[in-house]
Structures are given as structure tokens and as C-alpha cells.
Amino acid sequence: MSFTPLNRPVRAAFVGLGRIYDLNVRAYVGNPDVEVVALVDPSEERRTQRQADWPGARTFASVAEMAASNIEVDAVEALLPIPLHTEGVIELLGHGWHVNLQKPMCNDLADAGRMLAAATVNDRLLRVMENYIFYEPLVRLKDVVASGALGTVSGYHMKMVGSGRGGWDVPASSYEWQFQQMRSGRGILVFDDGWHKLATAIWLFGPVREVRAWVGGTEIVPGVEIDAPSTIVWEHDDGVRGVWDITLATDMYLRSDYYTNDERWEVTGRRGYARVNRCTGRGIQQPSLEVYADGEMRSYHALDDDWASSFRDSGRHWLRWLHTGDGPMLWSGAEAVEVLRFALAAYASSAGGGVGVDPASLE
Numbered sequence: 001m002s003f004t005p006l007n008r009p010v011r012a013a014f015v016g017l018g019r020i021y022d023l024n025v026r027a028y029v030g031n032p033d034v035e036v037v038a039l040v041d042p043s044e045e046r047r048t049q050r051q052a053d054w055p056g057a058r059t060f061a062s063v064a065e066m067a068a069s070n071i072e073v074d075a076v077e078a079l080l081p082i083p084l085h086t087e088g089v090i091e092l093l094g095h096g097w098h099v100n101l102q103k104p105m106c107n108d109l110a111d112a113g114r115m116l117a118a119a120t121v122n123d124r125l126l127r128v129m130e131n132y133i134f135y136e137p138l139v140r141l142k143d144v145v146a147s148g149a150l151g152t153v154s155g156y157h158m159k160m161v162g163s164g165r166g167g168w169d170v171p172a173s174s175y176e177w178q179f180q181q182m183r184s185g186r187g188i189l190v191f192d193d194g195w196h197k198l199a200t201a202i203w204l205f206g207p208v209r210e211v212r213a214w215v216g217g218t219e220i221v222p223g224v225e226i227d228a229p230s231t232i233v234w235e236h237d238d239g240v241r242g243v244w245d246i247t248l249a250t251d252m253y254l255r256s257d258y259y260t261n262d263e264r265w266e267v268t269g270r271r272g273y274a275r276v277n278r279c280t281g282r283g284i285q286q287p288s289l290e291v292y293a294d295g296e297m298r299s300y301h302a303l304d305d306d307w308a309s310s311f312r313d314s315g316r317h318w319l320r321w322l323h324t325g326d327g328p329m330l331w332s333g334a335e336a337v338e339v340l341r342f343a344l345a346a347y348a349s350s351a352g353g354g355v356g357v358d359p360a361s362l363e
């Protein structure tokens with residue numbers, strides 16, 4: 001698309017004012033790159049609650065109402081339930097607004113194609129927001145790998161334990177659409193949270209040529225299955241192999257200001273390793289990044305390892321880019337399709353008994 005920076009603050013609207021608004025909003029607060037002009041949500045309670053943050057913004061119960069109001073909008077922060085992403089984004093782009101969409105982009109390649117086509121037809125940008133690639137411990141991990149301090153990379157693993165106790169409250173209405181996703185075979189751990197893990201793999205080591213997976217399930221209440229235990233293994237084009245192990249610890253208490261995910265990333269090189277000890281929750285209470293090489297451990301004690309800061313920085317990056325054109329812009333809709341392919345390859349592999357699947361071969 002032919003993008004021209006606005007050269008003035010972005011006039012932005014939030015569409016969807018639920019749980020994750022609390023973190024996405026951090027990019028907008030006190031940011032001279034943006035002016036929040038509108039808030040959209042069918043819930044009057046949410047509109048009233050969020051209006052307190054932006055007294056000057058207009059509020060609407062639907063996107064159609066906002067469009068009919070003739071309010072001037074440049075870009076939308078789309079924080080919609082996943083089942084509404086495809087039609088919602090096509091509608092937003094159709095009104096001529098750039099869109100910063102929460103992940104996962106959508107459930108299948110056909111929908112992804114429709115979304116990208118809508119961006120092209122309307123000459124607008126569709127960004128799929130990835131906050132993990134702005135999380136400082138992971139950014140520094142990438143730097144350490146690139147510096148050669150670990151030697152040639154031999155492989156890496158990620159671990160995620162979904163725990164059932166602790167963290168912030170998630171509204172019951174969110175579970176309704178999450179359960180709908182689970183029933184469609186797009187579980188909360190492998191697909192929703194997993195989007196981030198697969199995105200970091202591509203961000204760290206590039207395109208993936210083969211994926212093998214074993215997606216399991218655990219019934220937590222009658223009729224509701226969480227998609228763990230699950231294990232996904234893959235190989236990048238450069239030969240580096242990764243593995244992601246997902247475990248459910250329903251009764252485990254995890255200290256967290258947000259979701260109760262106990263996560264780690266560990267890259268092993270020929271000379272040493274580097275490990276990010278936590279992300280969303282406050283699992284391992286050691287420095288968030290540790291680097292071991294040649295018999296010595298280096299610990300990073302002063303990183304901004306509050307998970308919320310990754311939302312702030314991801315959003316600021318987007319708004320800065322819209323305002324000034326400072327880039328490169330991370331990440332585009334096309335890059336998000338690669339993440340979707342990765343996830344779909346895992347499902348195809350698991351359905352085939354763990355066979356190797358090339359994400360590029362999926363249609």
C-alpha cells in the first residue's frame with residue numbers, strides 16, 4: 001500500500017473496551033503522537049468506565065454509529081473478541097481507517113486472505129499487534145543471540161504453564177467467546193496465547209520449514225477442554241530447532257498482575273545459553289534475563305520486565321510510525337499470516353499423528 005505519514009497526531013478510536021484495553025491504553029496515555037477521539041463498545045458500562053480516561057472522546061455503541069457520526073478517525077485500536085476479528089476488521093478498513101488489531105489475527109487462511117485484501121482495496125494498513133517482541137527481556141535475548149555471545153545457536157525451547165489461580169479478574173463474558181474458540185478447535189493456550197510464542201520464534205530465528213505437534217486436552221469443567229498438555233516442535237529454514245512445551249497446572253497459585261502464565265524462553269548455543277525467566281506472570285523471581293557462557297553467568301537486574309510495558313511500547317511504535325513514518329513497522333498483516341500458518345501447521349501435524357508439516361504448504 002502507498003502509506004504517507006500523517007505528519008500530525010493520529011486521531012484514534014478504541015473499538016472494544018474490555019479487559020485488554022487496560023494494557024493497550026498505556027501506549028496512548030501521555031503520548032503526543034495521538035489524540036483519542038472515540039470509544040466504541042456495545043456495553044454502556046464499559047463506555048462509561050473508559051470515558052473517565054478520555055473525557056474529550058465521543059462514545060458509540062457500534063462502529064456503524066461512529067461511521068455515521070462523520071467523526072474524523074485515522075486509526076483504530078481493535079480490541080474485539082476473536083470471533084469478530086474478520087468481519088470487524090473488514091468493516092473498519094472499509095471506512096478508510098488504519099487498524100491495529102489484537103492477535104490472533106483470525107482462525108483460518110481464507111479469513112486472513114479476506115482481511116489482507118480489504119487492506120489492499122482500501123489502501124489502508126492492517127497491523128496485527130504483537131507485544132512480546134517489544135518485551136525488553138526478549139528484545140535483549142535477541143540482541144544476545146545476534147551478538148554471538150552464545151556461539152552458533154544449537155536450538156531453543158519455550159515453556160508455558162497455564163495456572164488456574166492468581167492474577168487479575170477476567171470477565172465472564174470473555175470466557176463465552178473463548179469457549180466458542182475452543183469448540184472451533186482454536187484453544188486458549190496453543191492458539192490464543194500460543195500466537196505470541198510462535199511469533200517470537202519467527203522473530204528470533206526466521207521462517208519455519210517444518211512443524212510437528214501433539215495437541216492434547218484436559219477437561220476443566222464438564223464440556224470445556226483446555227488444550228494442554230501440548231508439545232510443538234519445529235525447524236527453521238536455517239536448521240535451528242525449537243520446541244514449545246505447554247502444561248496445565250489448574251490448582252497452582254501464580255503471582256501475577258495479569259494472566260497466570262508461567263513462561264520461559266531458553267536459547268542454547270555452542271558456547272552457552274540465555275534464558276528469559278518470566279513474562280506475563282512473576283514466576284521465577286530471578287533477574288528476567290540470564291546469560292551463561294564460558295563458566296560465567298551474567299544477570300540482567302534492571303530491565304523493564306513488567307509485561308504491560310510491552311503493550312505500551314508496541315502501541316507507541318505503531319502510533320509513532322503512523323505519525324512520522326519512523327520504521328520499520330513491526331508487524332504487518334502479512335507477517336501475522338506466517339504466524340497463523342505456523343499454528344495451523346501444528347494442528348495439521350497433530351491431526352496426522354505428529355507428521356512433519358511445512359507451513360507454506362497449507363492452503
Ligand SMILES: NC(=O)c1ccc[n+]([C@@H]2O[C@H](COP(=O)([O-])OP(=O)(O)OC[C@H]3O[C@@H](n4cnc5c(N)ncnc54)[C@H](O)[C@@H]3O)[C@@H](O)[C@H]2O)c1
Pocket residue numbers: 015016017018019020021040041042043046061062063079080081082084102103104131171173174192
Ligand atoms: N496481546 C495479548 O497478550 C492479549 C491478551 C489478552 C487478550 N488479547 C486479545 O485482545 C482481544 C480482546 O480481548 P479481551 O480480553 O479484552 O476481551 P473482552 O471480552 O474483555 O473485551 C472485548 C470487548 O469488546 C466488546 N465488543 C463486543 N462486540 C463488539 C463490537 N461489535 N464492537 C465493539 N466492541 C465490541 C465487548 O463488549 C467487550 O467490552 C482478543 O483478540 C484477545 O485475544 C491479547
